[in-house]
Amino acid sequence: MVSFFWCTVIALIIFWFYVKFIVPLRYFKRLGIPGPSPIPIIGTLAADTKDGKGNHEVQQIHLEKYGRVYGFFVGSMPAYVVGDLDIIKNILIKEFPAFSNRAMFFKTPGLEKSLANLRDTDWKRIRTVLNPTYTTSKMKQMFPLVNDSVDTFIRKMERVADKNQSIDVSDWLKQLSLEIITASAFGAKCNVQNGGHDRLINSATAIFKMNPTVIALSFMMPRLAPLFAAFDKSFMNGVKYIDKAVASIIKMRRQEGATGANYKDLLQLMIDASAAAESNKSLTDNEIIAQSSTIMLAGYETTSSCATFTAYLLANNSEVQDKLIHEIAKVCGKQEVTYDMLGQMTYLNKVIHESLRMYPPGYILLREATTTFQCNGYTFPKGIPIFIPAYALHHDNDIWPEPYRFNPERFNKDLVEARHPCAYMPFGLGPRNCIETEIPIQVTAATTLAPKNSVYLRVMSHTS
Numbered sequence: 001m002v003s004f005f006w007c008t009v010i011a012l013i014i015f016w017f018y019v020k021f022i023v024p025l026r027y028f029k030r031l032g033i034p035g036p037s038p039i040p041i042i043g044t045l046a047a048d049t050k051d052g053k054g055n056h057e058v059q060q061i062h063l064e065k066y067g068r069v070y071g072f073f074v075g076s077m078p079a080y081v082v083g084d085l086d087i088i089k090n091i092l093i094k095e096f097p098a099f100s101n102r103a104m105f106f107k108t109p110g111l112e113k114s115l116a117n118l119r120d121t122d123w124k125r126i127r128t129v130l131n132p133t134y135t136t137s138k139m140k141q142m143f144p145l146v147n148d149s150v151d152t153f154i155r156k157m158e159r160v161a162d163k164n165q166s167i168d169v170s171d172w173l174k175q176l177s178l179e180i181i182t183a184s185a186f187g188a189k190c191n192v193q194n195g196g197h198d199r200l201i202n203s204a205t206a207i208f209k210m211n212p213t214v215i216a217l218s219f220m221m222p223r224l225a226p227l228f229a230a231f232d233k234s235f236m237n238g239v240k241y242i243d244k245a246v247a248s249i250i251k252m253r254r255q256e257g258a259t260g261a262n263y264k265d266l267l268q269l270m271i272d273a274s275a276a277a278e279s280n281k282s283l284t285d286n287e288i289i290a291q292s293s294t295i296m297l298a299g300y301e302t303t304s305s306c307a308t309f310t311a312y313l314l315a316n317n318s319e320v321q322d323k324l325i326h327e328i329a330k331v332c333g334k335q336e337v338t339y340d341m342l343g344q345m346t347y348l349n350k351v352i353h354e355s356l357r358m359y360p361p362g363y364i365l366l367r368e369a370t371t372t373f374q375c376n377g378y379t380f381p382k383g384i385p386i387f388i389p390a391y392a393l394h395h396d397n398d399i400w401p402e403p404y405r406f407n408p409e410r411f412n413k414d415l416v417e418a419r420h421p422c423a424y425m426p427f428g429l430g431p432r433n434c435i436e437t438e439i440p441i442q443v444t445a446a447t448t449l450a451p452k453n454s455v456y457l458r459v460m461s462h463t464s
């Protein structure tokens, strides 16, 4: 009798394991979609991390091997990689309502209400409030603020150049971009570049760098993500610190009865929206605070990484740097740089775009279908993640000949017009793209103007 009981228990466990971990792995085989072979529980993790390669490099190899659409597994969950530009256009732009949600494997504690994670009507409501923040006229108003911070940066650069010293430019650019983002988003002028505000830098950095073990465990057991995150003290403290700082600015603004006429930043837009009578426009305080951490998360590291790579590429390509210096001298002469001047510097813009092509900080875009959707002969079922391999596409030899060569001329008008509209996507594409493409360009452009003041960029090797 006892043995019958245990036999039944064991049979039920085997059946449960089979249904939960083996059956889902047949998903792509059934549909005739190629891809790496999965292993129960870990999915295609082994193939996706082969030879210590990053996810972006493995996608390049797999696109080559399996074709423009292939399947892989995150644990037992099937996921598509779509590298076909026409299908990408349908997903990101033409059929956007059917793919408006970003696939999320687990909810990052403290950031559940972040725009990047929100879905359906909640995403639409908050995105509608934030969309008008970075219009051209607002960016023009913010430009003196950007210039102020860049002046500090250039003066620091000049001091080290005079002494013929070398610096780790990436740390300095992080401070610069944090200063500009906090100023434009929260109207808070933090003098990050001149010391102080270490806590702000550390918090912004910690939010971006969640512990990899916590991330891996959260992928495998999404429901336990909040529990795992609690162990990542620096991440949780980072979120808490920024939440607290923003909550106190909101309180101060309400006490002084501030409006959009007093403050023209993103925070004020959200505070004003929180008072809106129509529920489709209003935001709760928790939602406002979550967007603030999101801005740190989405804006700070990406912007400084774009500026750092551009500096690195210029330092390694002296002929491009010389050409740029020439353009800057021609447009600016001895005058102070203005917002309109940036628009006239066509070569500068090409340099920044080529840098973002080679090193896109957002190297994968994520979507999922809101309902099962047929598209270009493929069926994308509701809720199955779709990966769009931006880095791999930016290095596709057929689209970008000699993809590893830094060549800003690729962004000449005729070549841009001849390319597929989805060949280049550093800020994503379609209605769910990045909310802010101007600040990064301004920060990078303005710091790139450093050579105007005779600071010539060079790469130095460091052994210690």
Ligand code: HEM
Pocket: 102, 115, 116, 117, 127, 181, 185, 294, 295, 298, 299, 300, 302, 303, 306, 360, 361, 362, 363, 365, 366, 425, 426, 427, 428, 429, 430, 431, 432, 433, 434, 435, 436, 439, 440
């Ligand atoms: C070089 C700098 C930056 C790069 C390369 C970048 C790139 C991206 C990419 C690839 C996405 C995903 C788009 C998609 O799925 O189609 C994104 C989303 C987002 N970015 Fe940026 N970003 C940058 C700077 C910024 C800045 C400065 C801010 C804020 C001030 C910002 C705020 C956001 C937000 C809130 C989202 C989520 C949008 C949504 O889901 O509706 N980003 N960004």
